[in-house]
Amino acid sequence: MKENKTIGEILRENREKKGLLLRHVSAKLDIDTAILSKIERSERKATKEQILKLAEILDLDKDNLLIQYLSEKILYEIKDEALGSKALKVAEQKMKYINKNKSRK
Amino acid sequence: MKENKTIGEILRENREKKGLLLRHVSAKLDIDTAILSKIERSERKATKEQILKLAEILDLDKDNLLIQYLSEKILYEIKDEALGSKALKVAEQKMKYINKNKSRK
DNA sequence: TTACACTTGACAATTAATGTCAAATATATT
DNA sequence: AATATATTTGACATTAATTGTCAAGTGTAA
Secondary structure, three states, X not given: OOOOOOHHHHHHHHHHHOOOOHHHHHHHHOOXXXXXXXXXXXXXXXXXXXXXXXXXXXXXXXXXXXXXXXXXXXXXXXXXXXXXXXXXXXXXXXXXXXXXXXXXX | OOOXXXXXXXXXXXXXXXXXXXXXXXXXXOOOHHHHHHHHOOOOOOOHHHHHHHHHHOOOOHHHHHHHHHHHHHHHHHOOOOOHHHHHHHHHHHHHHHHHOOOOO
């Protein structure tokens, strides 16, 4: 049940599946191959714009890729925090509260 | 059932409860009163170090305050994202996965 | 050994976070 | 109403993090 791939792994797998080189994709993103290489190996974070472009280039579902991307950003925020797990739970509670009261005056 | 205070509100309430002025507290934090004023009104984010000092100054539970602080940081990451809620859930799943495999080689 | 894809690390450029300061706005007191 | 004090606001400076380039290095295969 291998279920947890990083965005980088997803991007690399799908780039290779399409037979594209770093060069090809990074040109479309208008960045150096070095950065894309680092993104694929999780050494750098992509920007949101890059993720959206990559979804297009690699024919991946945008929403899905964006969710993966955002979830990694969230985890990055708390990766060195002992209380990270608890903070995540509290964040979800707050999120519920916010959504609940969204339409109210 | 008022349950959702911002960190800023918590800080201000407790500062006033202790009869302290912005001036007194900001001096201990070694920052301008302007910043503390903004932190209390959620116009700026505090740093982690400031939160820990504030917990001491105001006799608040450090872990608790830190959890509130981190959860706000998390929400800040996704505040403008339509997929924020979903990203949060995925982040929690990943977190579980990480914790589960923590002790493994 | 040449060619090609990718990786690495030093560093430059850009953007975001954090801070100061001085003037503006309460609010209360004489 | 004038003064005093606390807080707020906004323009700007400083610092730190992010994002990028470049050139040299590694690996692999023809």
